[in-house]
Amino acid sequence: MDVTEQISQLEADLAELGSLLEKAERNRVKDVLTQERKKVEKELSVKKQQKEHLAKRELDPSAATKAAYTVKITNYAWDQSDKFVKIYLTLKDVHKIPSENVEVTFTERSFSVLVKELDGKNHQMNILNFLQPINEKDSYKKIKNDMLLIMCKKLSTQKWECLTKAEKQSKDKDKPKTDDNPEPSDGLMNMLKKIYDDGDDEMKRTINKAWSESQEKKMKGGDMMDL
Template sequence: MADEVALDLEELRQLQSIAKRPRILSLLSSEIGNLEKSSKDASSGTTSKSSTPIPVPAKVPATPAINYVTLGSFSWDQDGDKVKIYVSLEGVDEEKVESSFKPTSFDIKFHDVQGKNYRYAVPKLNKEIVPEKSKMVVKPNRVIITLIKASKGNWLDLHHKEDKLKPNMEKDRDPMAGIMDLMKNMYEEGDEDMKRTIAKAWTDARSGKTADPMKGFR
């Protein structure tokens, strides 16, 4: 191998001595330099097999936990088979929203809203919904969440509260519990007008318009 390199060098030097064009001279000089380097490496034994680098597993950076600001300010109403929730939030990018609807809950995450991440979720709804038909619409200054009821009837509240209308037989029973039970029975057994009246009375009582939930239909 060394002899071949030496012969190549000799011939290239001869060509260099008779070449006149600058480009040819440059190419010859470059090739001569490469061969001279190869010759030196061969003589010193450094041109043997190149060592194969051992792959080092790349460190995968840990994904930082996302901090969310819980949205607590909202309003809602219902119309037939729909429950609509209105959340005031500006600067929402619909492509950066992650929503999940389930039969008795929903969870919506708003990412990168003016530098913050927000979350609005109801872990247990008043009644069941149809997840595949429920949706969320982003407006310039608010978000509208539409829940499709799985069954007919008005919701007295957005959240499910197991003991809200549950009878209590204890002696120290809250006086309001009897009124709640009465309203529940009247609602379940009444006609549509009665149901609307009870729903309105309860909504007014919950919002603070009246302290007595029975006042709305006396």
């Protein structure tokens, strides 16, 4: 069904809703019909905007292509459920362009997005090397008001600690390395060494004094035990 047919259907729905609203007597029924009429009016407005956009493109097919240049989408948010990893892309007025202008391609470990002719630009995004494989056949897109939602179907209910393998490697790299069986005093000695190396002369004198007093106490304690 093309945009013109969709507009005709929505106009017919709107007329019927108006007729039902005139006949309705109960307030609850009126409220439901009023809310539904608002939804249809909003959808009809979007479809009319899409029709205008298509008409302009048909008059001068090369105009949109010449004007559009591609920008990268860098801001996104993601969430997950047991079945899906969800990526949220905020794109103002994305719901006002034809749905065919929003292309999303999935593979087992990635997805790519190309949004054509939105605000005079093309918008592109690629995410590679998912942490876990997805089912590309059951993954899909949702176009919402000023937002594009990418639904990536998980192959298992396993929780993802991050979105990509690269993020996982970066996290692992940042983790402090520890010995398998460290001595209890090793951490303290390392910390004191770092404070000493980074400290000024006064700090170094303080640490040296504390160390000397500690060693003297140990030696005195040893002598008393010998006695």
